[in-house]
Amino acid sequence: MGFFNWFSKKEENNKTTTSQSIEEKYQSILTQLEKHKKTAYLPVVENNPISFSAHSKYGGYPYLRNENDWPVCENCKLHMSLFLQLNLSELPIKKDEGLLQLFYCTNQEEDCESKLEAFFHFSKATACRKINIENHSAEIKPNNITIFKEKRIVDWQPKDDYPHFEDYAIHDVLINLDDDVYDLLEDRQAGQTIVDDKLFGWPYWVQGEEYPFDRKTNSQMELVFQIGESEHIPYMFGDAGIGHLTQSPDNDEELTFGWACY
């Protein structure tokens, strides 16, 4: 489309008009994108000794309500690795009681990731849950799993975040986005979707948009946390994949994680 426009305009030998119109289109898209701007929060992390704490963190041990509270993989029957724990009272906005926890089976010997299709939402190779903090965490010796280095999330940096172009159609942002305009947005780093780890904001889609839906109400689920290119968790989803922890707007216990890669 972009190429065709360029070509036909060039044939008319009207280069000035073409470049002006690209700039105009760029400004118009930017104005539209501005209306859909959200604030995302980038985690600031510090290394921390592994502990059964209730803090927001990547890796380490999870907070456990009791000795049988650590989720087990259905395929290999081993404890799953803690990828992320969010203490909802420590969030920069939408503070709440309790914790969100994301567990993922990384057992490569048993190939759980592909057997249980961990990339799909609601896979049995992942566990996502919202739990209350009751007493001190139970402490158990996990069975043979990967425990990632614990990185405590000590702060959140707000940053403007814009919808991914895969989302434009859904949100009526886009009328027609020429390749030229798209390139210009990228060159100027304007209206971009954050590709790093972030709380809230817009999902960065590697393949097409893949919002999951609440299994009861069928509402489209919303992004809570993106595990992107920050590498706070030293685990790669396929070939440089990006994963999304999402939550139903109707039920805060309806949570899921899914990922896609290039």
Ligand SMILES: [Zn+2]
């Ligand atoms: Zn497993």
